[in-house]
Amino acid sequence: xxxxSEQAQFEIETRVRELGALPVAPMAMPLQVLEIQRGAGLVDxxxxxxxxxxxxxxH
Amino acid sequence: MAAPVAxxxxxxxxxxxxxxxxxxxxxxxxxxxxxxxxxxGASDGLDVIDILRSVLIFASTFWLAWGAMQALAGLTTRPPxxxxxxxxxxxxxxxxxxxxxEDPVATFARIAAMEASLQxxxxxDLFHFAILSDTRNDDIAAKERHWFLRLLAxxxxxxxxxxxxxxNNKGRKAGNIEDFIRTxxxxxxxxxxxxxxxxxxxxxxxxxxxxxxxxxxxxxLQTLPVIIHAKSRFGRIMQFAGAFYSPIFARGLAMMQGxxxxxxxxxxxxxxxxxxxxxxxxxxxxxxxFGGHILSHDYVEAALLAxxxxxxxxxxxxxxxxEEGPENIVDHAKRDRRWCQGNLQHSRLLLAPGLKMWSRxxxxxGILAYIAPVFWLAFLAASIIAPLFAPPINxxxxxxxxxxxxPVSQASKALGLAVGVVGLLFVPKILIVIDAALRRRAVPFxxxxxxxxxTVAELLFSSITAPIxxxxxxxxxxxxxxxxxxxxxAQTRGDGTLSLAEAWxxxxxxxxxxxxxxxxxxxFAPHLVLWLLPVALPMVMAPIxxxxxxxxxxxxxxxxxxxxxxxxxxxxxxxxxxxxxGNEAPVQSALPGQAVTHA
Numbered sequence: 001x002x003x004x005s006e007q008a009q010f011e012i013e014t015r016v017r018e019l020g021a022l023p024v025a026p027m028a029m030p031l032q033v034l035e036i037q038r039g040a041g042l043v044d045x046x047x048x049x050x051x052x053x054x055x056x057x058x059h
Numbered sequence: 060m061a062a063p064v065a066x067x068x069x070x071x072x073x074x075x076x077x078x079x080x081x082x083x084x085x086x087x088x089x090x091x092x093x094x095x096x097x098x099x100g101a102s103d104g105l106d107v108i109d110i111l112r113s114v115l116i117f118a119s120t121f122w123l124a125w126g127a128m129q130a131l132a133g134l135t136t137r138p139p140x141x142x143x144x145x146x147x148x149x150x151x152x153x154x155x156x157x158x159x160x161e162d163p164v165a166t167f168a169r170i171a172a173m174e175a176s177l178q179x180x181x182x183x184d185l186f187h188f189a190i191l192s193d194t195r196n197d198d199i200a201a202k203e204r205h206w207f208l209r210l211l212a213x214x215x216x217x218x219x220x221x222x223x224x225x226x227n228n229k230g231r232k233a234g235n236i237e238d239f240i241r242t243x244x245x246x247x248x249x250x251x252x253x254x255x256x257x258x259x260x261x262x263x264x265x266x267x268x269x270x271x272x273x274x275x276x277x278x279x280l281q282t283l284p285v286i287i288h289a290k291s292r293f294g295r296i297m298q299f300a301g302a303f304y305s306p307i308f309a310r311g312l313a314m315m316q317g318x319x320x321x322x323x324x325x326x327x328x329x330x331x332x333x334x335x336x337x338x339x340x341x342x343x344x345x346x347x348x349f350g351g352h353i354l355s356h357d358y359v360e361a362a363l364l365a366x367x368x369x370x371x372x373x374x375x376x377x378x379x380x381x382e383e384g385p386e387n388i389v390d391h392a393k394r395d396r397r398w399c400q401g402n403l404q405h406s407r408l409l410l411a412p413g414l415k416m417w418s419r420x421x422x423x424x425g426i427l428a429y430i431a432p433v434f435w436l437a438f439l440a441a442s443i444i445a446p447l448f449a450p451p452i453n454x455x456x457x458x459x460x461x462x463x464x465x466p467v468s469q470a471s472k473a474l475g476l477a478v479g480v481v482g483l484l485f486v487p488k489i490l491i492v493i494d495a496a497l498r499r500r501a502v503p504f505x506x507x508x509x510x511x512x513x514t515v516a517e518l519l520f521s522s523i524t525a526p527i528x529x530x531x532x533x534x535x536x537x538x539x540x541x542x543x544x545x546x547x548x549a550q551t552r553g554d555g556t557l558s559l560a561e562a563w564x565x566x567x568x569x570x571x572x573x574x575x576x577x578x579x580x581x582x583f584a585p586h587l588v589l590w591l592l593p594v595a596l597p598m599v600m601a602p603i604x605x606x607x608x609x610x611x612x613x614x615x616x617x618x619x620x621x622x623x624x625x626x627x628x629x630x631x632x633x634x635x636x637x638x639x640x641g642n643e644a645p646v647q648s649a650l651p652g653q654a655v656t657h658a
Binding site for chain 2: 009012013015016019020021022023024025026027028029030031032033034035036
């Protein structure tokens with residue numbers, strides 16, 4: 001059984017939803033690129049240089 | 060078309076000239092400080108600690124000089140004529156009020172006051188309010204709904220006032236605004252972005268729209284909000300400083316930044332299409348504090364608008380824009396902790412593709428603002444331990460010379476440096492007082508004499524509290540560097556008085572550090588103890604200073620024009636608050652209340 005207070009809360013929520021609803025007029029908001037993509041440039045390539053792997057001796 | 064092009068070229072030239080002079084003068088001051096200290100340090104033989112201290116002096120002096128140059132630029136220039144449309148405005152504008160666990164009565168009373176003020180302009184129907192709730196506390200959310208209905212009933216603005224609560228806080232405030240644009244952005248060419256504690260005169264909002272209408276490539280227009288409703292000693296000093304110095308510093312900033320202006324997150328108007336096209340905020344790779352949501356999104360949004368070719372401007376001549384500030388040092392430090400993390404996070408964006416050079420410099424400035432105190436503290440620490448590294452004095456440097464050669468004291472150089480540093484801190488403010496007296500800007504602040512006394516008191520207070528802020532900022536930087544995320548705490552608003560016990564719990568670690576610092580100095584470098592007292596004493600006395608400054612101010616000093624004469628929208632807000640809290644059931648009462656019955 002719903003209490004009086006809960007019922008009143010429900011009524012308020014319903015009224016707020018009806019009266020306060022934002023206008024529907026969507027606008028796209030594309031995500032921006034802020035970080036340099038890994039491997040995009042020469043400097044990145046140089047920074048990622050690692051010594052070449054060698055196989056274990058004796059195997 | 061030739062005239063506007065010539066005007067633009069002239070304006071760009073002035074911006075580059077201001078930047079160049081400011082940069083050159085700051086570098087010169089920093090180099091001077093570096094050389095003076097190097098000579099001082101070398102008097103007993105140059106060692107690695109002397110070089111380290113000289114480098115720290117270079118960085119710290121540069122930062123101080125840069126601030127001083129900003130004030131000088133503001134004092135020596137006048138705001139240019141801003142284009143604006145005449146006659147009736149025609150553009151529909153959304154007024155966005157993001158809220159996050161705020162007191163709904165205070166927030167909605169501000170909205171009601173702004174609505175009344177807008178109606179008086181005759182253009183009220185062109186402004187729609189959107190309350191964008193990110194509140195996570197269900198009790199506060201229930202009160203928001205209750206008071207929203209009351210707001211509608213009081214203002215009769217049904218169809219022009221909206222309320223929505225997000226199910227999650229994705230992207231925090233930036234995500235909240237973004238969510239509005241994705242839902243309703245196409246309905247509004249302009250949006251005024253406010254904070255929950257923002258207040259604006261209707262005429263101010265109309266003026267902002269006029270300036271946006273007149274310049275089609277203006278993407279964002281920032282106003283300079285004035286702090287209001289401060290009651291405590293700390294709050295009123297900040298309020299005075301904000302009202303009296305900030306317009307000059309802001310004008311200097313405007314002269315340096317040209318079309319690459321700032322966004323401070325609120326009390327600004329944006330062109331919604333520009334904002335939507337340019338400011339979709341990604342999350343940074345990795346975890347907080349350096350990864351994840353971008354905390355200080357406003358600086359980044361300004362940079363992104365500029366990257367997309369939009370003009371971002373701060374107009375310091377727009378009045379009637381208000382906000383509230385923290386009432387005590389601890390609340391200020393809490394807010395600063397968030398800003399610190401946000402600014403240090405910008406280190407990830409210094410090399411972001413396509414940004415204007417000035418935007419990168421602004422990020423660097425923000426980082427420096429928080430790193431500079433660490434430099435000062437490192438300088439003090441290095442000075443304490445310097446005697447351990449100093450080579451023994453050689454009284455017989457010349458071979459076969461039978462008489463001792465006593466080293467020449469270089470104390471005058473250290474003194475000169477200290478005077479220079481203090482000058483960089485004090486002179487801009489003293490010049491602002493002189494300028495205010497000459498141009499009669501002091502009159503609304505209760506006259507030149509009161510302004511001069513207030514400035515002296517403010518300088519004294521800021522000197523005493525500087526070491527306390529230095530410690531808070533250093534702690535924030537260290538917390539961020541070791542990976543601690545400050546989260547998204549709701550802002551503390553309201554009274555803000557702190558007892559001595561509360562102040563102690565917020566600063567006992569500072570007292571400990573102060574005592575240890577003095578002890579170490581007494582051990583390793585007793586001759587430095589006197590020099591360190593201005594820094595160490597406020598640290599040791601921090602709880603007393605914090606508690607004292609949080610108490611209600613009864614001083615006649617620090618009067619501001621708004622405090623003395625008020626403003627129509629502030630009076631309106633106060634009346635509405637009185638009506639809602641006094642004659643009506645208090646907000647804590649059981650819901651639903653009268654608002655629902657009448658809605």
